[in-house]
Amino acid sequence: MATAQRTYLEMREPSALRSARVADPTIRVEHAADCFPALWRFLYSEVGRKYRWVDRLGWTDERIRSHLDNDAVSIWLMTVKGTLAGYFELQRDADDGIEIAYFGLFDEFTGRGLGGHLLTVAAETAWRMTSHRVWLHTCSLDHPAALPNYMKRGFTLFKTEEYSL
Secondary structure, three states: OOEEEEEEEEEOOHHHOOOOOOOOOOEEEEEOOOOOHHHHHHHHHHHHHHHOOOOOOOOOHHHHHHHHHOOOEEEEEEEEOOEEEEEEEEEEOOOOOEEEEEEEEOHHHOOOOHHHHHHHHHHHHHHHHOOOOEEEEEEOOOOOOHHHHHHHOOOEEEEEEEEEO
């Protein structure tokens, strides 16, 4: 049986964020206030296709709608020159922290510094929603730049675990 490593990272104060912005006025990150199940499914499946994001693939439209209707969840879309480039999902946890639950770019937009830019915006947005903790997790199956990006932005490791695939 194959295994992977999951790494949990956190930021405990907004001043820990090390910004990485791309100076391009065509980049926009906006709240998808009316995200619908087909869009959510597309984001999740396409961004996560290479990285074995499978946990939510079997969700029904009703389950997705229930998830999206939860006030603790918000979806944010990045566009470049009007083209969808990536997204992140924020979720308030039981301790009133904010998890960057999902984060990623479409393949066509990797390698251009946009991951650092999007993560900067995700962390800033999360900090506007909480006062004490922003966190996320990644795994050994994610894009090789994911963990270095998180650490360069100021997230610090707080737990690792092995799990079976």
